[in-house]
Amino acid sequence: MNVVVVGSGIAGLTAALHAQEAGHRTRIVTKGALGDGSTGFAQGGVAGVYGPRDSAERHAADTLDAGAGLSDAAAVDVLVHEASARIAELIARGVAFDRSPDGELLLGREAAHSHARIVHAGGDATGAAISQALVAAVRRTTIEVIEHAFLVDLLVREHAVRGIRVLIGDLVSDLEADAVILATGGAGHLYAHTTNPVGTTGDGIAAAIRAGAAVADLEFVQFHPTILASEPAFLVSEAVRGEGATLIDDEGRRFVFDAHPDGELAPRDVVSRAIARQGARQESPVRLDATMLGAERLASRFPTIDRVTRERGFDWSREPIPVTPAAHYLMGGIVTDLDGRTSLTGLSAVGETARTGVHGANRLASNSLLEGAVFGARAAEALGAPTPHPVFRSLTGSTPSRPEDQVRDRNHQESFSRAALQQLMWDEVGLLRTENGLAHALATVRAWREAMDTPATVPEHEDANLLLLAEATASAALTRTVSVGAHYIETSELERV
Structure with a gap:
């Protein structure tokens, strides 16, 4: 088959590599340079390595709890049971996850996880390590890469997607394909404050809507609780709170416990709302206190955050740093089945562009990179297979009744x-x-x-x-x-x- 993958984060690169390895002629079309996008900015890790008291079933339970009852149980089951294979694949492709002196993978814990099951690379540079390894893997193949090409629209003929229209410079071109896999990320730049890189403007989801694809759950936008309150936006990983850092008000009180018994390790939506409300009550920003971890631990476990905070004039080993929420991740998107197929023949969607059903109403930390790897591989492996006819739903066109x-x-x-x-x-x-x-x-x-x-x-x-x-x-x-x-x-x- 002639396959076009649009996007080059973890989901798109994984899909392209699997498609090429399955014998398909594969092209990657990406808005910027190969590897640009949100993946390279991910500080958190990849959930899915289970210790002796942990299991895929416990990971599934945590995911379902975080999703507030709206996650698709079948999709969650796929995610957690294929996690080990996808993490092993990332290691085989060159991702050097952090290890202990005896060679064991170091496992971290983040909010709403019941166990330490998250692998990281470079402390807080997991996304960058994954992006670099996958880009290098693509460069070693015969996959054609078209960079700096903007997705204008999907080409639809006889109710099937047959390629894409792109804008390269001032030239509009049509690229024919037997199958299109959208992996264009989310839409963080809908909001005044976001952790997403420039260019995250929902292009793939918008093109799918115009083509008539079903979308759902767009109302579920996750706001990351802890962005350094200093421009430009810089994310302070949830793993910092997983290591023991606390959120305090201007009197030094851990106020998040007022909203949830798990305090700083409550689900992200709870923590973000608590910070927003507390910030509205006081003149100074809410602060993240990581001083108990000490300068040596902060520098070794979170080297990127340590460097950036110090560059901006904060010594977080000695004083709490100001933080605020920002738009971070879109749980909704183009509705897919368990193999990435959408309501349009010939079109698949993976990663943040897709609504797989895994995240429900609230994404569990460190499930996003995992989702991209798991469903990117599944979408590629389903290419050319007989297409079932799942029921897709869309909320796009609905106009609620309301007083004028x-x-x-x-x-x-x-x-x-x-x-x-x-x-x-x-x-x-x-x-x-x-x-x-x-x-x-x-x-x-x-x-x-x-x-x-x-x-x-x-x-x-x-x-x-x-x-x-x-x-x-x-x-x-x-x-x-x-x-x-x-x-x-x-x-x-x-x-x-």
Whole structure:
């Protein structure tokens, strides 16, 4: 088969390598350079190595708990039971996970995990190590790589995807394919504050929506709790709290226990909301206290974080550092079956672009890199196999009923800019949501979309994609009227503080 993989993070690179090894003619098309994207920025590790008191079943239970009852149990079962094989594959491809002096893999624990089962590389540089190894593996093959190519749309003929349209420089080209695997990442730049690298604008999901593919769960946007409160955004890994660091208010009190008995190791949505609320109550930012770990331990276990915090004027071995939440990961996306197949023949989706059902309403830490590896491999292995007919659902087009005055009571005539959209999404479709705020956001975005000209340049296409996803996200959030996981509806404006 002629296979095109769009994207070059862990999911896309894994899918491409498996497709090529299965004998398919494989091309990788990537928006930037090969290996660009969110994978290389991942500080956390890969969950799935089980010690004597741990098991795949316990990992599954933790994943289901974090997902707030909305994870797909079958997808979770696949994830945890194929974890060992995929981690072994990463090692074979050259990823040097951290080991003890006797050669055993070092296992870490992060929030909402009941056991230490997470492998890291370079302390807090796991994503970079994985990206470098997989890029090198691709370079050693005959896989064709097309860099700096922007995905404009999917080519659809007779209800099947037959390739992609790309913009390279000023030239639009069509690339024919028997199968397309989308691995274009999430849409963090919907928000004013995000951990995602520039260019994470939801291009693959938007193209799939335009082509008619089913999407779901776009309302479930995970906000990482601990971003260094210093521009540009820099993530302070959850593993720091797993090692014993605490979150304190301006009086030194560990306030997260007010929201959850697990305190700093509660699920990410709980910790993020607790930080947001506490930050609104006090004039100074919430602080992360890692001083008890000591300078030597911090430098050896978290060398990247240690270097960056010091470069920005913080000595986190001696004083707590200011932190704030930021948009981090999209749990929803293009709906797939257990082999990455979507509702459109010829189209698969993997990684953050896909809604596999693993994460439910809230992703368990260190399951994202694992998901990319597991389902990237499965999507490639399913190429050319007989296609079953699963039931797919989509929330994209749903328009919830609501009183019209919820839309009219606010001014939504502000001129569009990407910054205005990002601030609107942060304010109204972020950590703490209200029905009126969501309705206002939806009406504003729809007005902006109606006024938008046909995009021609890459930034214009990105803006169009962000607006489409903003509308779908706000609509999905309004449709889900009950708070669950990362989707939290306030009953009144006063609850925001």
